[in-house]
Amino acid sequence: MRPETPPQLETRTCQAAIRSPELDESIKLFHQATGIGFYEQLPEEPNWTHYLDLTYAQKMRFSLVFDQQAEPHSRHATYPVHTYGAFPGLLNAGGEAPVATHKISAVTVAPSYRRRGILSRQITADLAYAQQAAFPIAALTASEATIYGRYGFEPATYQSRFTLKCAHGVKLRVQVPGRVVDADPQHFGPGYAALAVRALEQTFGSVDSTEFDNGFALGRWDTWETLEKPKNLRFAAYYDDAGQLGGFATYKFG
Incomplete structure (x- = not known):
């Protein structure tokens, strides 16, 4: 049994600023790979215009990590093994005005490439970029929150779901004005x-x-x-x- 060839990784980082056909293709590849990484249904072709418009509106800065040694028949011969995106936003931190925030999203690592330090290198480089860009805080939404504690993140809020049964109307304790x-x-x-x-x-x-x-x-x-x-x-x-x-x-x- 021959030993596994270690990946030869190449990172490509793009900024969704000035539109171009080349950047459009990179954005499409980024979202396709992210959808695959999250086991999601890929969108229909007509909806890709929306993805492009939304990505440019967010001014997203995103990275794609490729394995240059991937087998020719592998998905990763053309698709990245890691995706990572971030964009500027605002956070109400209790002060007089909202705080500029580095919003992180679309973080995926292909299953066969995990535990190789790919995410660690990427998030460390990205947080260094955020610091240089004068963002005082970074935030992300995570399905596995424990992963990010080692990088200085901790839970700030949780998403909740509830069902309101109103078959017989919704009775309020007091009359609401308006x-x-x-x-x-x-x-x-x-x-x-x-x-x-x-x-x-x-x-x-x-x-x-x-x-x-x-x-x-x-x-x-x-x-x-x-x-x-x-x-x-x-x-x-x-x-x-x-x-x-x-x-x-x-x-x-x-």
Whole structure:
């Protein structure tokens, strides 16, 4: 049995700034490889325009690590073995103004390339870049949070899911002032944008919305995995007694 050939790794880092056909192809490859790394369904071809637009809107800086010694018949002869993305954002850290934040996303390592220090080298280099770019803090969303503790991260918040049973209506303990209206998302964009800014300013620990978040809230697409348009989505907006928008929700009937 012959020994395994160690990988000869090459890192390519791109900045989604000025659009070009070459950069478009790199972005597409990056998202394809990320989807494979997360075991997700790959999007249909017409939706790739959305991925390109969103990536440029985020001003994403992303890296692809290739194995130059990969077998010709291997997926990694053309696809990267590691993906890593980051983009600028804002965080409400309790001060007078939001703090500039280095948002990390799309971190994957192919199963056969794990435990070789690929992520360690990449995240160390990226955090050094963030420090040089004067970001005071970095943040990421992780399904396996324990991995990142060694790099200085620790849990800040958790995602929760709940089911509200309202077959017989939702009974409130007190009468809520104001009104709830059935909203039209085509005319609700400016109001939602202002609401998102107020939510960031008033909610400790919150981060700013991306173009994807805005489109998701307004029903332009369902999930990041496919960016398909959701079906039968309803919209509701709450206005207080003064007529100011105070909340917004999307929902479906089951």
